[in-house]
Amino acid sequence: xxxxxxxxxxxxxxxxxxxxxxxxxxxxxxxxxxxxxxxxxxxxxxxxxxxxxxxxxxxxxxxxxxxxxxxxxxxxxxxxxxxxxxxxxxxxxxxxxxxxxxxxxxxxxxxxxxxxxxxxxxxxxxxxxxxxxxxxxxxxxxxxxxxxxxxxxxxxxxxxxxxxxxxxxxxxxxxxxxxxxxxxxxxxxxxxxxxxxxxxxxxxxxxxx
Amino acid sequence: xxxxxxxxxxxxxxxxxxxxxxxxxxxxxxxxxxxxxxxxxxxxxxxxxxxxxxxxxxxxxxxxxxxxxxxxxxxxxxxxxxxxxxxxxxxxxxxxxxxxxxxxxxxxxxxxxxxxxxxxxxxxxxxxxxxxxxxxxxxxxxxxxxxxxxxxxxxxxxxxxxxxxxxxxxxxxxxxxxxxxxxxxxxxxxxxxxxxxxxxxxxxxxxxx
Numbered sequence: 001x002x003x004x005x006x007x008x009x010x011x012x013x014x015x016x017x018x019x020x021x022x023x024x025x026x027x028x029x030x031x032x033x034x035x036x037x038x039x040x041x042x043x044x045x046x047x048x049x050x051x052x053x054x055x056x057x058x059x060x061x062x063x064x065x066x067x068x069x070x071x072x073x074x075x076x077x078x079x080x081x082x083x084x085x086x087x088x089x090x091x092x093x094x095x096x097x098x099x100x101x102x103x104x105x106x107x108x109x110x111x112x113x114x115x116x117x118x119x120x121x122x123x124x125x126x127x128x129x130x131x132x133x134x135x136x137x138x139x140x141x142x143x144x145x146x147x148x149x150x151x152x153x154x155x156x157x158x159x160x161x162x163x164x165x166x167x168x169x170x171x172x173x174x175x176x177x178x179x180x181x182x183x184x185x186x187x188x189x190x191x192x193x194x195x196x197x198x199x200x201x202x203x204x205x206x207x208x209x
Numbered sequence: 210x211x212x213x214x215x216x217x218x219x220x221x222x223x224x225x226x227x228x229x230x231x232x233x234x235x236x237x238x239x240x241x242x243x244x245x246x247x248x249x250x251x252x253x254x255x256x257x258x259x260x261x262x263x264x265x266x267x268x269x270x271x272x273x274x275x276x277x278x279x280x281x282x283x284x285x286x287x288x289x290x291x292x293x294x295x296x297x298x299x300x301x302x303x304x305x306x307x308x309x310x311x312x313x314x315x316x317x318x319x320x321x322x323x324x325x326x327x328x329x330x331x332x333x334x335x336x337x338x339x340x341x342x343x344x345x346x347x348x349x350x351x352x353x354x355x356x357x358x359x360x361x362x363x364x365x366x367x368x369x370x371x372x373x374x375x376x377x378x379x380x381x382x383x384x385x386x387x388x389x390x391x392x393x394x395x396x397x398x399x400x401x402x403x404x405x406x407x408x409x410x411x412x413x414x415x416x417x418x
Contacts, residue, residue, distance in 0.1 A: 022347055029296065031286070048350055048353055048354060049308070049312070049350045057297060059297065061297050063297070063300045063301070063304060063308035064307075065304040065311070067276075067303060067304075067307045067310070067311065068300045068301075068303035068304035068306075069300065071299070071303055072296055072297070072299070072300040072303075075296040075299070076296050079402035080258065087281055087284045087285050088268065088270050088272070088281070090264060090280070090281070090284070091272045091277045091278065091280065091281040092272070092277075094274070094280055094281075095272060095273045095274040095276075095277040096277060097277075098273075098274035098276045098277055099258070099274070101276070101310075101311055102274070102276065102310055102311055102314070102315050103258075103315065105311070106311050106312065106315035106316060107316065107321065109314060115339070115342070116329075117340075118343075119335075119338075120325075120329065120331055120335060120339070122329055126328075127327060129328075130324070130328075130329070132326070133328075141257055141258045144257055145257065154360070154397045
């Protein structure tokens with residue numbers, strides 16, 4: 001397998017964690033977003049939107065969108081499971097992942113921030129306030145629901161943790177005050193103590209500056 | 210089952226379609242977003258974020274987030290399937306659903322539009338341009354990938370169609386020029402010819418004005 005990645009892309013970070021947790025042999029292929037490599041014809045043949053991540057599967061097929069990639073990995077490599085066996089428990093985990101995947105992350109994407117400061121002439125301070133607003137709204141919802149015992153859902157690492165840790169990394173980059181989210185902080189500390197999470201960190205990547 | 214819904218919520222619309230396609234007996238419980246019913250303590254006990262939809266399952270549990278609800282329905286009520294059996298094919302369908310669920314819809318949510326016109330003092334025209342921009346970007350990606358034969362993935366109705374039809378409804382509401390997306394238009398016409406989609410339409414809902 002090959003994962004097209006960028007060290008600081010939180011969607012790529014999610015997939016790096018999952019590949020490590022499941023012990024799936026893979027090669028990381030960095031895509032230099034700063035140099036505009038994602039706009040190249042060769043990359044768009046792999047991921048037509050020019051987004052990272054993209055996964056080249058063991059059969060040579062390409063999959064886009066981290067949510068789709070993570071569900072694929074879960075179906076093809078069920079051990080260790082990243083979703084509880086019970087459908088309702090799995091729905092709870094997926095609903096937490098969705099708070100990040102749908103309610104926070106899409107609003108803070110680079111293309112969105114560029115639209116704000118470009119087309120809408122939003123200044124730097126307003127942009128940072130926007131960024132933190134969606135994190136704070138989403139984290140408030142998560143903090144009231146997750147278990148932190150020690151992971152989001154309890155003793156099993158799940159997709160919720162896989163989504164949460166990269167989002168907390170982004171929150172810290174934009175100086176979000178994390179003191180209101182002690183459970184989220186504790187979950188992150190527990191996750192980052194695991195080699196699968198540690199190895200996936202942005203600063204540990206080959207393409208980190 | 211009970212689905213907490215609002216006639217014009219496209220996330221609720223997705224779930225209404227899926228419940229109909231699977232023939233699952235359910236009751237629709239309208240939540241009046243205009244009257245602020247979603248901010249009430251009683252609704253927040255069901256869905257802590259105050260978002261629709263929320264599903265009350267056959268066991269009396271509540272599930273939030275349409276993505277989680279749809280995966281739950283697929284796992285618990287596999288017939289008719291809304292995902293292809295092959296994992297890679299399912300990933301393709303989920304990646305299309307994700308373009309809508311993550312790249313379009315979150316940016317055009319009411320709470321986001323309110324932030325734009327409130328905190329950021331964006332005017333009506335800029336707001337509408339923003340709305341259409343994310344639809345056009347996402348629909349361009351989808352148009353190049355979906356099959357329209359006659360549905361997104363071919364002869365089988367899938368989750369991709371379940372996400373697409375409500376998004377097209379929103380696109381039309383905001384006067385998006387759909388002529389650039391003939392495949393998407395054809396898919397919608399095919400879907401809307403099915404009773405499951407027709408019955409789920411906003412204008413057919415009990416809470417539609």
